[in-house]
Amino acid sequence: MKEMELLLGCIGDDFTGSSDAASFLAEAGLKTILVNGEIGSLAELDAEAIVVALKTRSAPPKEAVKESLAALQALQARGAKHIYVKYCSTFDSTREGNIGPILDACMKELDVPYTVLCPALPVNGRIVKDGVLFVHGTPLAESPMKDHPLNPMWASRLQDLMRPQSAYPCLEIPHKRLDEAKPEEIGRELERFQKEHPRFYVVPDYMNQEHARKIAQVFSSLPLLSGGSGLLTELAEQYKGGKYTAKPPQNKTEGAGIVFAGSCSETTLRQIATFQEAGGKSFKMNPAALRQGAHYLEEVWSWAKERLDQEVLLYSSDTPENVRAHQDVAAAELLEQAFACLAKKARHAGVKRFIVAGGETSGAVVRALGFPAFVISKSVAPGVPVMIPTDAENMRVVLKSGNFGQEDFFRRALDMTRR
Secondary structure, eight states, rough: OOOOOOEEEEEEHHHHHHHHHHHEEETOOEEEEEESSGGGGGGGGGSSEEEEEEOOOOOOOHHHHHHOOOOOOHHHHHOOSSSEEOOOOOOOBBBBBBBHHHHHHHHHOOOOOOOOEOOOOOOGGGETTTEEEEEETGGGGGSGGGOSSOOOOOOBBBBHTTTTOSSSSEEEEEEHHHHOOHHHHHHHHHHHHHOOOOEEEEEBBOOHHHHHHHHHHTTTTTTTTEEOTTTTTHHHHHTTTTTOOOOOOOOOOOOOEEEEEEEOSSSHHHHHHHHHTTOOOEOOOOOHTTTTTTHHHHHHHHHHHHHGOOOEEEOOOOOHHHHHHOOOOHHHHHHHHHHHHHHHHHHHHEEEEEEESHHHHHHHHHHTTTEEEEEEEEETTTTTEEETTTTTTTTTEEEEEEEEEEEEEHHHHEEEEEO
């Protein structure tokens, strides 16, 4: 029997991004459940926030829109008072989408005139200043995201990124205006803009937590909001009104642990190097060898199985130059399948703690393990929580986006989940 009012329903475009969002909601005191794309089960979940993890970031736009609308309708049916469309704080999308098409469709579905674009996550170095998205002080299109293997970023101003993929214009709110204007003054500005543009997006500057607080004060009543995870803490504060103080569940468990890394981000490459330098055992998987047949994967697993008591790292991560030179879409799919197969073998062998780096890799591993939903526990790093499967309470899963986490993240995550 459901006892809690569903204050917020969140739709994520990949699994690590969804766990990122869920961690901020849980830390704000909401009982939060992360659902692995299985929207049919929402009616049975007792939570103050439900995050639906889809795999729409790199899907064809029509497919991404269809899945997102299905999730929105399921959350509405469950009684969600507000919908939040969560995307990456580096606005991962091509000129065709998928952020614009999804948000356009959600606005039409809910029949709302506007929503906000708030990808910023200052705690992880992403801010919006003068309408431009910066990553650690560098404009997005000049940052390492310009070399992303799936969605290389080609512009830094949010309205420029939205123009080719959305039917609607953007209204920027500079930080000086955000700092000085009263909420009702901003409201009148929106009304004036709406007279000429029946549907549009609001792009507020977002450089610090004070900006997040002001944005939440002005826009928290909207039926539809969108952005990265940074805004969710302040929204949760607005929605709960001090009434809820959910205690996070136990983050430790007994049993072996294993690390999988498929991300090729600079951050993940440093984390792999730090793990190795500290004496951690690791095995680098070769995509070319995987093409030769299943025997290579058996060799990888045989190596790992003999060392499970040492908490090993299996990885395919490489520099962007090597990825471009030696890997293609087929190789990426082959690696996802390999990680999925290894995850199944590891669980069968008694592994209870799974640490995974990379959005695509995380999605493959979670689908292979077959967990339908997770309760969110404490975070290893901002946006990276320990998660407990609702149907396997002795297991722990940590999924991180490629660019998240400290240099010693893998060791931290293993230590934090080990009883």
